[in-house]
Amino acid sequence: MINLSRLSLDRAPPLWVPLQFMAVAPLFGVLFAGVMILLGPQVLVSRWMPGMIGAAHLLVLGYVAMVMFGAMQQMLPVVAGSPVPRGAITSRLSFMLLTLGTPLLGIGLALHRPAWIAVGGVLVLGGLGVFTLTALIALARSQARGPTTQAMTLAVIALLVTAALGGWLAGGHLGLGWPLPRHMTDLHLAWGLLGWVALLVAGAAYQVVPMFQMTPEYPVLPARLHAPLVFAILAVMTLTALLPVPAATAKVINMTGSGMLAALMAGFAGITLWLQSRRRRRNADVTVRFWHIGMVSLLAAVLVWVVIQLLPGRGLWGVWALVLAWLFVAGFAVSVINGMLYKIVPFLVWLHLNQTRMGSGNFAMRVPNMHEVIPLGLTRLQLRLHLAALVAGLTALAWPALLIPAMLLFAASNGLLSWNLFTGIRCYRASLNAPRTTTG
Amino acid sequence: METIQDFFTTDHRECDYRLADLEFAIADGDWEAADAGFREFHHDMERHLQREETLLFPAIESVSGGTMGPTEVMRREHDQMRALMEEIRIAKDQRDENTTLGVIETLMTMIQLHNVKEEQILYPMADRFLQTQRGELMAQVKALEP
Numbered sequence: 001m002i003n004l005s006r007l008s009l010d011r012a013p014p015l016w017v018p019l020q021f022m023a024v025a026p027l028f029g030v031l032f033a034g035v036m037i038l039l040g041p042q043v044l045v046s047r048w049m050p051g052m053i054g055a056a057h058l059l060v061l062g063y064v065a066m067v068m069f070g071a072m073q074q075m076l077p078v079v080a081g082s083p084v085p086r087g088a089i090t091s092r093l094s095f096m097l098l099t100l101g102t103p104l105l106g107i108g109l110a111l112h113r114p115a116w117i118a119v120g121g122v123l124v125l126g127g128l129g130v131f132t133l134t135a136l137i138a139l140a141r142s143q144a145r146g147p148t149t150q151a152m153t154l155a156v157i158a159l160l161v162t163a164a165l166g167g168w169l170a171g172g173h174l175g176l177g178w179p180l181p182r183h184m185t186d187l188h189l190a191w192g193l194l195g196w197v198a199l200l201v202a203g204a205a206y207q208v209v210p211m212f213q214m215t216p217e218y219p220v221l222p223a224r225l226h227a228p229l230v231f232a233i234l235a236v237m238t239l240t241a242l243l244p245v246p247a248a249t250a251k252v253i254n255m256t257g258s259g260m261l262a263a264l265m266a267g268f269a270g271i272t273l274w275l276q277s278r279r280r281r282r283n284a285d286v287t288v289r290f291w292h293i294g295m296v297s298l299l300a301a302v303l304v305w306v307v308i309q310l311l312p313g314r315g316l317w318g319v320w321a322l323v324l325a326w327l328f329v330a331g332f333a334v335s336v337i338n339g340m341l342y343k344i345v346p347f348l349v350w351l352h353l354n355q356t357r358m359g360s361g362n363f364a365m366r367v368p369n370m371h372e373v374i375p376l377g378l379t380r381l382q383l384r385l386h387l388a389a390l391v392a393g394l395t396a397l398a399w400p401a402l403l404i405p406a407m408l409l410f411a412a413s414n415g416l417l418s419w420n421l422f423t424g425i426r427c428y429r430a431s432l433n434a435p436r437t438t439t440g
Numbered sequence: 441m442e443t444i445q446d447f448f449t450t451d452h453r454e455c456d457y458r459l460a461d462l463e464f465a466i467a468d469g470d471w472e473a474a475d476a477g478f479r480e481f482h483h484d485m486e487r488h489l490q491r492e493e494t495l496l497f498p499a500i501e502s503v504s505g506g507t508m509g510p511t512e513v514m515r516r517e518h519d520q521m522r523a524l525m526e527e528i529r530i531a532k533d534q535r536d537e538n539t540t541l542g543v544i545e546t547l548m549t550m551i552q553l554h555n556v557k558e559e560q561i562l563y564p565m566a567d568r569f570l571q572t573q574r575g576e577l578m579a580q581v582k583a584l585e586p
Contacts, residue, residue, distance in 0.1 A: 078553055081561045144560045211552040214460050280460045283467050285545075347549045354520060369527075370549065371542030 013073050013087045015352045015428070020095050021070025022341055023421050028062025028102065029334070029414030033407040035110060041400035047321045054110025059329060060192065061102045061124060063414075065159075067337045068200055069094060069131050071344065072152070076135070079207055080142035080149050090134045097127030105170075114174050121170045128163045132156050147218070151203030151227035158195025158231065161238070162188060187238050194261055195234050197333050199227045201294075202268055204340070209272060212343060213288055214280035222271060230264055233257045262302045269298040286379045290339025293387060297331025319397050326393050330410070338386060338417060345421055346373035349428045356432065368431060373424045382420060385413035444496065444570065445563040447578060451488050452555045458484055459551070463544045466537060474532055474540075482525060486586045489518045495581050496566065503569050510562055517554045521547060 032055055036043065039051035046052070073091050077083040084090060101123025108116025139153045165188040172180030210217050237257045240250050273295045276288065304324045311320065353367045392406035462477035497511040504511075524547040531539040570577060 078556055079560060081557065143565075146560060207556060211556070212549070214456055280457055282460075282464050343549065347546070347553075350546050351550075358516075358520070369539065369542035370546045371538065 012077055012351070013083065013091070015348055017087055017091045018070040018074040018348065019345070019421075019425065020091070021066045021073075022345060023418065023425065024095075024099060025063045025066040025070075025337075026414040026418040026421070028058055028066065030411045030418070031062065031103065031106075032058040033411035033414070035107070036407045037404055039110065041396075041403045044319065044322060044397060044400045044403060046318060047325065050112060051110045052322070054106045054108070056325070056329070057109060058102060058106035059334075060197075061098065062106070064197060064329065064333050064337065065128075066098060066102075067341065068197075069098070071204070071340065072131075072135055072200075074344065074348070075204070075207075076138045076142075079146075080139060080144045080152075082138045082142040082144075084134045084138045086134070090130055094127045094130040094134075097123045097130065101125075101127060117170055118174055121167065125163055125167055128159060132160045132163075146206070147223040147227070148203045148206045150224075151199050151206070154227045154231045155196050155199035155203060158191050158199060158234070161234075162192035162196055165191060183241060187234075187241060190237070190261070191234055193328055193333075194230060194265065198265060198268070198298075199230060201333070201336055202226055205268075205272060208340070208343075209275055209291070212281075213276060213291075215275035215278055218271060218275065222267065226264060226268060230261060233260055233264075258305075262305050266299055266302040269295040269302070273299075285342075286376075286383045287339040287343050289383055290335045290342075290386075293390070294332045294335035294339070297327045297335060297390070301327035301332060323394065323397050326390075326397065330393060331390055335386065335390075338382075341417070341421065342374065342379050345424045346370040349373045349424050353428060353431050366431065366434065368427060373427045374420045375423070378416065378420050378423070382413060382416040385409060385416060389413045442578060443563075444566045444574065444578070445559070447581070448488075448492070448496070448563055449559050451484075451491070452551075452559065455481065455485050455488055456548075456551070456555075459544065459548055463541065463548070466532070466540050466544070469537070471532075471535055478529060478532055482529075483586065485521070485525065487584065489521070490586050491581045491584050493518065495577060495584065499570055499573065499577055500562070500566055510557075514554070514558065514562065517550070521550060521554070524550065 035051070035055045035058060039049075039055065043049050043051040043055070069091075073084050073087060101120045104116045104120025105124050106120070107113070108118075108120050135156045136153070139149060139156070142149055165184050168178075168181055169184055169188060172178055172182075206218050206223050209215055234257075237254055240253045245253070272291070276291065276295075279288075301324055304320060304327060308320045308324065347370055350367060350370055350373065353365075357363060357365045357367055389406060389409035389412075392402060392409050396402040396406040458477065458481035462474060462481050465471075465473035465477050493515060497514065500511055524543055527543045528540060528547065531543055567574070
């Protein structure tokens with residue numbers, strides 16, 4: 001006899017578990033834009049401006065990590081056959097800690113408020129800790145061993161490293177007894193963006209790109225090797241920074257490592273665009289377009305990175321570093337996430353309404369199809385706003401006076417995204433509460 | 441020998457492509473192509489579902505002891521897919537483009553998430569545990585016509 005007791009193919013979490021993260025995340029996008037407007041164009045001078053560091057945390061923790069936490073609660077039972085343990089309690093806990101901690105940490109960093117940084121930092125570390133622990137338990141229990149679960153596992157470990165480095169940096173910043181390890185900042189960024197964000201997107205892409213766009217599968221070898229290579233390179237570069245490696249050797253390792261990372265990122269984006277060009281589903285919905293924008297932005301980010309290497313003085317300074325960051329975070333991560341939300345939320349609303357109908361036996365209850373959950377016209381408008389905000393943001397880095405219109409566009413895009421997601425939630429409630437017709 | 445995983449995964453992709461072609465015909469406003477496309481999709485889909493329900497799932501249940509568990513969940517999802525196929529047929533017959541496309545999107549998403557569970561978890565497991573009887577089972581599977 002085979003023991004199937006651990007195999008649960010229908011343990012999808014309750015609707016509110018992923019939705020709490022997803023509905024709140026775009027509001028952090030609005031908050032980010034608001035803080036940037038208050039800080040004004042002078043914040044665009046350099047990546048080391050406290051305001052920039054604070055605002056960046058609002059976006060990557062409040063928006064990017066927030067949605068990814070919610071999406072993983074939903075994806076793990078499907079792709080790994082293994083739900084997050086005690087999902088109802090642990091997801092609420094990580095959600096609360098992240099929602100409370102992120103604004104404190106972000107605004108504390110921006111305004112030099114040590115107490116806010118300390119409290120916010122502890123809350124955020126707690127939220128990340130609860131999430132990474134429960135996700136790793138779920139992944140360890142999984143019987144699936146494909147490239148998706150592999151990339152997800154490495155992404156979650158990368159998040160743990162990012163959080164540890166972040167805690168180390170924050171502690172130095174607060175004067176907790178050790179000097180500020182400023183040389184760790186690039187590694188903190190690399191683990192967070194290339195390790196956690198890019199690997200999780202890749203892991204999800206191996207599933208969702210062929211699945212929803214009906215493209216050929218990702219080629220086996222690149223899909224198998226991408227995440228382990230990225231992870232190993234990051235690990236080698238980190239050890240080089242921690243151990244007494246001669247400066248000349250360290251320089252060679254760092255140059256080779258970052259070159260390989262750039263090539264891996266470009267390779268992933270290139271393969272994804274190539275697969276999408278061969279998709280069987282010819283109708284391009286907003287999700288496909290968001291993915292396109294995301295992949296083109298990732299390629300552009302790699303190109304900018306190459307330009308930075310060719311600049312005199314070499315190093316991530318000045319405005320080019322911000323161009324790179326904007327392309328990667330707003331162009332790549334936010335676009336892909338935004339596109340996925342328009343698949344995930346309408347489907348979950350349909351799924352839960354349909355389960356209610358089946359469970360209650362009230363077969364006359366009307367369940368809206370996915371296109372009825374969020375009006376398509378509003379999703380297309382939001383896509384255009386997002387694209388406009390992206391371009392305006394890049395323009396503002398060349399002409400800082402344009403910062404305010406760019407951030408107003410970004411706020412409008414995220415405000416509309418939030419409105420659209422709440423429209424989905426209202427649709428769910430309305431369908432549940434619709435007068436019940438008796439079945440014959 | 442062809443594995444359960446390979447055969448059923450290919451069968452999934454063929455059903456997917458039929459549905460994608462149906463979607464394109466409707467978005468294109470070509471209702472005659474949509475009628476033909478729906479017939480083909482419905483036939484292939486029903487054949488796939490029956491291959492699992494009448495042959496593969498009972499074989500899995502015979503070694504796992506019982507109809508509860510993963511196969512039960514898969515059967516329930518099959519019924520939900522059949523209900524959506526019926527909704528597509530009705531909307532298509534009424535030449536209602538928006539509703540047809542909306543229900544196709546819903547069915548497509550539902551099928552894809554269902555397929556992931558089968559392809560990642562159920563089929564590899566079936567290949568492991570049904571090795572001795574696989575040849576005979578696959579011959580029956582291929583011969584089945586709804």
